[in-house]
Amino acid sequence: MQRSISPARVGGSVRAPSSKSSMQRAVACAALAPGRSTLTNALFSADCLAALALVEALGARVERRSDSVLIEGGILEKTGAAIADGPSGAGGAALPGQSDGGIRQRRLSCGESGLCIRMFSPIVALLPGETLLEAEGSLRSRPLSMVEGALESAGASCTSADGFPPVLVRGPLRGGSVRADASSSSQFVTGLLMALPLAPADSTVEAEGLVSGGYVDFTLDTMRAFGVEVVKLASSGGPGVSFGMRGGQSYQAADFEVEGDWSGAAFLLVAGALAAVGEPLEVRGLSLDSCQPDRAVVGALASAGAEIEWRAGSLFVSRGALDPFDFDARDCPDLVPPLVALAAHCRGASRIAGVSRLRAKESDRAAALSEEFAKLGVKIEVEGDELVVRGGFVSGGRVEAHGDHRIAMAAAVAGLAAAGAVLVDGAESVAKSWPGFFEDLASICR
Numbered sequence: 001m002q003r004s005i006s007p008a009r010v011g012g013s014v015r016a017p018s019s020k021s022s023m024q025r026a027v028a029c030a031a032l033a034p035g036r037s038t039l040t041n042a043l044f045s046a047d048c049l050a051a052l053a054l055v056e057a058l059g060a061r062v063e064r065r066s067d068s069v070l071i072e073g074g075i076l077e078k079t080g081a082a083i084a085d086g087p088s089g090a091g092g093a094a095l096p097g098q099s100d101g102g103i104r105q106r107r108l109s110c111g112e113s114g115l116c117i118r119m120f121s122p123i124v125a126l127l128p129g130e131t132l133l134e135a136e137g138s139l140r141s142r143p144l145s146m147v148e149g150a151l152e153s154a155g156a157s158c159t160s161a162d163g164f165p166p167v168l169v170r171g172p173l174r175g176g177s178v179r180a181d182a183s184s185s186s187q188f189v190t191g192l193l194m195a196l197p198l199a200p201a202d203s204t205v206e207a208e209g210l211v212s213g214g215y216v217d218f219t220l221d222t223m224r225a226f227g228v229e230v231v232k233l234a235s236s237g238g239p240g241v242s243f244g245m246r247g248g249q250s251y252q253a254a255d256f257e258v259e260g261d262w263s264g265a266a267f268l269l270v271a272g273a274l275a276a277v278g279e280p281l282e283v284r285g286l287s288l289d290s291c292q293p294d295r296a297v298v299g300a301l302a303s304a305g306a307e308i309e310w311r312a313g314s315l316f317v318s319r320g321a322l323d324p325f326d327f328d329a330r331d332c333p334d335l336v337p338p339l340v341a342l343a344a345h346c347r348g349a350s351r352i353a354g355v356s357r358l359r360a361k362e363s364d365r366a367a368a369l370s371e372e373f374a375k376l377g378v379k380i381e382v383e384g385d386e387l388v389v390r391g392g393f394v395s396g397g398r399v400e401a402h403g404d405h406r407i408a409m410a411a412a413v414a415g416l417a418a419a420g421a422v423l424v425d426g427a428e429s430v431a432k433s434w435p436g437f438f439e440d441l442a443s444i445c446r
Contacts, residue, residue, distance in 0.1 A: 003408075003427035003438055005415035007396075008445040010275045013282040013314075014268055017434045018043035019261035019292065024051045024115050025219055026256045027071065028123060028194055029226040031055035034074035035253030037226070041285075042069045042258055046432045050111030054120060057108055058127075073253065076198070079127050105130040110165075112137040112432060117165060118187035121147050122195035125156035125173040135165035138403055146188050150180040154196065154203065175201030175247045182240070183209030184357070190219040197228050197249040204233070208240040211357065212331050214293035216241075221291060227252035260285035262294035264434050265315075266338040267409045269297055271444065272317035273306035274345055275416040280307070280318040281444060293332040300327045300339055304346055324348035324391065333357040333365075336387065337410035340369050343389035344378040344414050352387045368407050372399040376414065376422065396420025405432040412441060 023043045028051070030037035044064065052069065056062045059078030063070040108124070110117040110133055117133050121144075124131035145163035152158060155174030160167045175196055182189045189207045193216070196203040210216065220230055228249050233242040265283055272281030288295065288310060298315070301308050305321030324346045329336050333354050343350035358365035366387060370380040377395035381388045396418040401408035408429050415422030430437040
């Protein structure tokens with residue numbers, strides 16, 4: 001699908017999308033909690049639908065409403081009962097196959113969601129039998145090498161396809177002392193911290209080289225809302241961050257409001273910085289107290305000279321000087337695409353650190369951004385771990401999304417202040433995180 005974005009001023013008021021990171025974490029906690037949980041401000045993007053389908057296949061009952069979802073959880077109890085009952089029992093349909101050794105095996109799709117497959121790998125290790133977590137599309141080429149050794153040290157067995165999906169997990173997860181490589185992603189650490197409190201033994205997790213630590217804090221806040229506690233331990237002086245937890249805990253059903261998404265809102269805020277002239281753009285539904293690392297976009301906008309103000313629970317942003325800026329995105333790599341769109345219009349060279357974390361996303365984002373923004377007259381170079389964006393003029397033109405929702409959004413936002421229309425091929429990719437992106441963008445154009 002192709003979308004055309006013409007130069008326009010923006011203004012008015014728009015609500016930030018709901019966070020798929022918050023939604024998927026809450027879905028996992030609600031599925032583990034016996035009883036009924038209600039998630040409000042729910043998001044039904046492709047990644048979130050994959051998480052909902054996965055927990056439903058494990059026995060949770062999911063009832064979608066217009067902006068909320070009810071989840072009847074207790075998947076550990078339900079799946080154990082299904083195995084005890086056998087193929088003809090009440091839960092037999094949730095266990096569609098058997099391995100060659102006669103061990104019951106579930107086959108579950110994680111869609112294209114990296115968080116889903118990394119987070120649920122430890123969670124399904126709590127279940128009896130084997131679980132095969134499968135991937136679709138670009139997720140098949142995203143690394144899972146951090147999963148195998150860590151799960152085995154906690155009592156489970158795990159194999160992947162040479163460090164890539166699919167991943168086969170066999171419980172039980174017993175707990176204990178676990179080391180996890182968190183230097184490329186914190187998503188697997190999120191899964192360990194969610195699962196290990198339900199194991200019989202107390203546990204510690206050493207997250208080595210932890211990146212995007214704010215997302216782990218985000219995880220702990222979500223777990224706490226569902227009655228499970230994990231604590232950060234005092235640093236031992238090593239390169240990682242340690243966490244401790246009691247075993248034998250249980251999740252409690254809860255009413256939970258999904259947070260507004262700073263990753264998605266960054267595109268709206270950049271749109272305001274580029275094209276809100278005469279009236280500011282109001283972005284509602286965000287929290288300055290959020291643990292989401294992508295709230296750092298506010299600092300980047302200020303460095304570029306955007307006029308930005310927090311007032312009455314909303315962010316107001318309008319076009320300012322558009323100065324080149326430097327920004328370290330190593331803990332918030334999802335900010336790179338919207339900040340490239342901003343830097344493309346800043347007069348001079350902006351430098352964005354964190355290229356190494358862009359290689360294994362839905363696309364190789366460093367290469368995709370360089371290739372596609374070149375079609376718009378913007379030169380982007382890679383220098384070590386930095387992108388150097390030489391901005392000041394965006395010509396308009398035709399670009400390809402590379403199957404990546406954030407590439408499509410970045411090109412669209414850059415088009416608001418371009419010299420001509422920007423045509424985005426593959427625009428349907430935004431459904432992964434924000435199905436209504438183009439409609440929301442059109443609603444603020446004047």
